[in-house]
Amino acid sequence: MKVIKFGGSSLASAEQLKKVLDIVTSDPERRFVIVSAPGKRHSEDTKVTDALIKYYKNYVAGNDVTASQKWIIDRYQAIADELGLSPAIMTKISTAIKQLATLPIEDNAFLYDTFLAAGEDNNAKLVAEYFRKNGLSSRYMHPKEAGIIVSSEPSNARILPSSYDKLEALQELDEVIVIPGFFGVTVDGNVCTFSRGGSDISGSIVAAGVKADLYENFTDVDGIFAAHPGVVHKPHTIKELTYREMRELAYAGFSVLHDEALIPAYRGKIPLVIKNTNNPNHPGTRITLKNTSNNAPVIGIAADDNFASINMSKYLMNREVGFGRKVLQILEELNIRWEHMPTGIDDMSIIVRERELTPIKEQEITTYLTRELGVDEVDIEHGLSIIMIVGEDMKNHIGVTATATKALSEKHINLEMISQGSSEVSVMFVTQTEHEKQAVRALYKAFFQPEED
Amino acid sequence: MKVIKFGGSSLASAEQLKKVLDIVTSDPERRFVIVSAPGKRHSEDTKVTDALIKYYKNYVAGNDVTASQKWIIDRYQAIADELGLSPAIMTKISTAIKQLATLPIEDNAFLYDTFLAAGEDNNAKLVAEYFRKNGLSSRYMHPKEAGIIVSSEPSNARILPSSYDKLEALQELDEVIVIPGFFGVTVDGNVCTFSRGGSDISGSIVAAGVKADLYENFTDVDGIFAAHPGVVHKPHTIKELTYREMRELAYAGFSVLHDEALIPAYRGKIPLVIKNTNNPNHPGTRITLKNTSNNAPVIGIAADDNFASINMSKYLMNREVGFGRKVLQILEELNIRWEHMPTGIDDMSIIVRERELTPIKEQEITTYLTRELGVDEVDIEHGLSIIMIVGEDMKNHIGVTATATKALSEKHINLEMISQGSSEVSVMFVTQTEHEKQAVRALYKAFFQPEED
Numbered sequence: 006m007k008v009i010k011f012g013g014s015s016l017a018s019a020e021q022l023k024k025v026l027d028i029v030t031s032d033p034e035r036r037f038v039i040v041s042a043p044g045k046r047h048s049e050d051t052k053v054t055d056a057l058i059k060y061y062k063n064y065v066a067g068n069d070v071t072a073s074q075k076w077i078i079d080r081y082q083a084i085a086d087e088l089g090l091s092p093a094i095m096t097k098i099s100t101a102i103k104q105l106a107t108l109p110i111e112d113n114a115f116l117y118d119t120f121l122a123a124g125e126d127n128n129a130k131l132v133a134e135y136f137r138k139n140g141l142s143s144r145y146m147h148p149k150e151a152g153i154i155v156s157s158e159p160s161n162a163r164i165l166p167s168s169y170d171k172l173e174a175l176q177e178l179d180e181v182i183v184i185p186g187f188f189g190v191t192v193d194g195n196v197c198t199f200s201r202g203g204s205d206i207s208g209s210i211v212a213a214g215v216k217a218d219l220y221e222n223f224t225d226v227d228g229i230f231a232a233h234p235g236v237v238h239k240p241h242t243i244k245e246l247t248y249r250e251m252r253e254l255a256y257a258g259f260s261v262l263h264d265e266a267l268i269p270a271y272r273g274k275i276p277l278v279i280k281n282t283n284n285p286n287h288p289g290t291r292i293t294l295k296n297t298s299n300n301a302p303v304i305g306i307a308a309d310d311n312f313a314s315i316n317m318s319k320y321l322m323n324r325e326v327g328f329g330r331k332v333l334q335i336l337e338e339l340n341i342r343w344e345h346m347p348t349g350i351d352d353m354s355i356i357v358r359e360r361e362l363t364p365i366k367e368q369e370i371t372t373y374l375t376r377e378l379g380v381d382e383v384d385i386e387h388g389l390s391i392i393m394i395v396g397e398d399m400k401n402h403i404g405v406t407a408t409a410t411k412a413l414s415e416k417h418i419n420l421e422m423i424s425q426g427s428s429e430v431s432v433m434f435v436t437q438t439e440h441e442k443q444a445v446r447a448l449y450k451a452f453f454q455p456e457e458d
Numbered sequence: 459m460k461v462i463k464f465g466g467s468s469l470a471s472a473e474q475l476k477k478v479l480d481i482v483t484s485d486p487e488r489r490f491v492i493v494s495a496p497g498k499r500h501s502e503d504t505k506v507t508d509a510l511i512k513y514y515k516n517y518v519a520g521n522d523v524t525a526s527q528k529w530i531i532d533r534y535q536a537i538a539d540e541l542g543l544s545p546a547i548m549t550k551i552s553t554a555i556k557q558l559a560t561l562p563i564e565d566n567a568f569l570y571d572t573f574l575a576a577g578e579d580n581n582a583k584l585v586a587e588y589f590r591k592n593g594l595s596s597r598y599m600h601p602k603e604a605g606i607i608v609s610s611e612p613s614n615a616r617i618l619p620s621s622y623d624k625l626e627a628l629q630e631l632d633e634v635i636v637i638p639g640f641f642g643v644t645v646d647g648n649v650c651t652f653s654r655g656g657s658d659i660s661g662s663i664v665a666a667g668v669k670a671d672l673y674e675n676f677t678d679v680d681g682i683f684a685a686h687p688g689v690v691h692k693p694h695t696i697k698e699l700t701y702r703e704m705r706e707l708a709y710a711g712f713s714v715l716h717d718e719a720l721i722p723a724y725r726g727k728i729p730l731v732i733k734n735t736n737n738p739n740h741p742g743t744r745i746t747l748k749n750t751s752n753n754a755p756v757i758g759i760a761a762d763d764n765f766a767s768i769n770m771s772k773y774l775m776n777r778e779v780g781f782g783r784k785v786l787q788i789l790e791e792l793n794i795r796w797e798h799m800p801t802g803i804d805d806m807s808i809i810v811r812e813r814e815l816t817p818i819k820e821q822e823i824t825t826y827l828t829r830e831l832g833v834d835e836v837d838i839e840h841g842l843s844i845i846m847i848v849g850e851d852m853k854n855h856i857g858v859t860a861t862a863t864k865a866l867s868e869k870h871i872n873l874e875m876i877s878q879g880s881s882e883v884s885v886m887f888v889t890q891t892e893h894e895k896q897a898v899r900a901l902y903k904a905f906f907q908p909e910e911d
Contacts, residue, residue, distance in 0.1 A: 272773075314880055320724060333782055337779070346799055347880070350705055386880065404867030419856050422878055424800050426801065427875055428807075433802075435880075
């Protein structure tokens, strides 16, 4: 049994929905369909979700909402017309959209979430109706009925563990179940949206709940590229990678799926495949729990900028018990989240994302470290990038770092820091951002096109 | 003005003392001489300090101490006879040694320190007498008179800052001052020895106190080798290195001077030279505050074994605020000192020296990390070595890590971890101890004998 999730661009138009139907019907294992709200049809288009935000703002401001409602209803209507759906479904959708503007504004912490969730919710109704019209035994299911029960944290819902038992019962159903993504229902029956990852997290939750054999995530790309296509010319698509590798790539700039969205599937040990609605025969990228095949040592190269490094040195730092802990405590007190902490003998660096720092915080750090910890020198370096070569099979290949550092030194790229941990899932290089792209290209060439030298 | 310190082997016999005299008289700048107790004359010999420990044990146990006293006095007598010193000096020394066995045993926290310090103290008297007999205007000076005032921590004395003012006044003297090393005097007048570094620290303190131009530390080696001579065949002697480089080398197994002993000289900005009493024309190794000349990128390769790594992984670890700090807090509570903390995205390793762990502590760490921090996996890896390539000029040379990792991968040495911090004073490699020597040889060859390839 498979859980299949379609993103907004896969559901933006009738043409796209026809592809979705073909995909769903081509495999009887595809039994749970999670849908996003209709996305953009072209780059200038408006997403339904964004139109709903505008509608919400007008409503709470006491403005006339007729135009807002009309735009949204028309958007669904255009799809329904092209698909030749019966007027009954549009009546339902139209009523639901208009009803939003009857909900109480005062003391309603979930109003914003309810507006937003309507994008997915009504799209699920429309998709189920389209499936049925085309002979597929299918039905729409609200997250409340499905059992997606979440914490009462508006716009920041977390799945409650009890959901999984209820979801498991859905295995018994023999229709194709269409569930709107992006939200769940609180114990009190309020609609509450997930903070990040949108419908991806709903798919991940359902896949874990029904103990799917596979979670298929359909997007508008063939899969995950081994490097950013804006940096490397036509990078190849990764055939298979592990959740761990995915996390490492996601950390340094890869954003096909939000990694938090993957937790339920990861914990439920469900493999995932990322595929392209517009090119469904492409095998896509499979994300597995364990490294199965004999892979190349490096499966991808990721890079991200906007890092800074707080560098400090103190003679005999290494002898001071508790020094590192005290530094981290100070950062915690200043509410600064850190990323890495490479240590020398008498020096230590703390790598943070630039957004964690402000000129005032920098001043505070310097003062604290100097006065309270007596460091000899502190300096804060800006404009750094992290570049990571990722691959779980690295540990079985000697010389990966040698290949990487050789490629970088041949391009005269100075490495500010290097870190390879015991897990050997990745090697991290820190360079100045001005060298980032060149470094990624050099590494891509070294690991993926060595024969072209 | 120079402060010059001689180690035990430089003072073990009349023959050695003649070399010492030649060294001191050959440069009128050599005005302060710090002496150790007489060391071993040959590998089977007993150090005076060890004989004093035996004497102390017999005395506090209520045993007859005549034989212990005789051995020590005879040892000084043999040197005095060969040097043709007047009987008066041996009367002083003999009286001082015997007087130790009249000190109160009860409520005397400084008794052990006083016994031990007698080795250096009486040697300083003998050396000063020998210098005088050979026409050098010289005198013995007790640390109390010199102003080496220390904290009242038996066997663990720390210099008090007030000492430096008093020491500065010694600049005015125009004799060669011979001061026993290894101990100071408390405010209450008790003899109290330094914990580590013996006479090296006394020399370092005096050098800082009199604001010497140079602190000369005479030992029985030509200087600091670029790698351990037991591993690399005839490694070359380092001409010059910085205090920082020295610290990095000392960390990973280089033990010419105890690095804590260097703090006063370092803080006083006094350069240091390590020289050989038996080969005084060799320039030795100079330790400077700043990297002055255009050095090679790597000045030395150090290695040390008996490290372990506590490896942990947790999905989305990276997103948890305070995770690293909590891990360090747990280690602090378990009284485990850590060395390095390389972090991946969802994994972290803590490198510790083996002596910090016991099977019980390992169990406690595992339990804590699993229960309190919810890590997915913990494992503790033993039998690791740290290998460091050290050189402050590394930052001006691109490709140092490439050269190093290439050399190691050619020897099929797998690197468990790699760390190069922002200071770029060193690059640290962690390997299994079975590969340590081979790794050091490969790195030595790569950086010091590349032409021989």
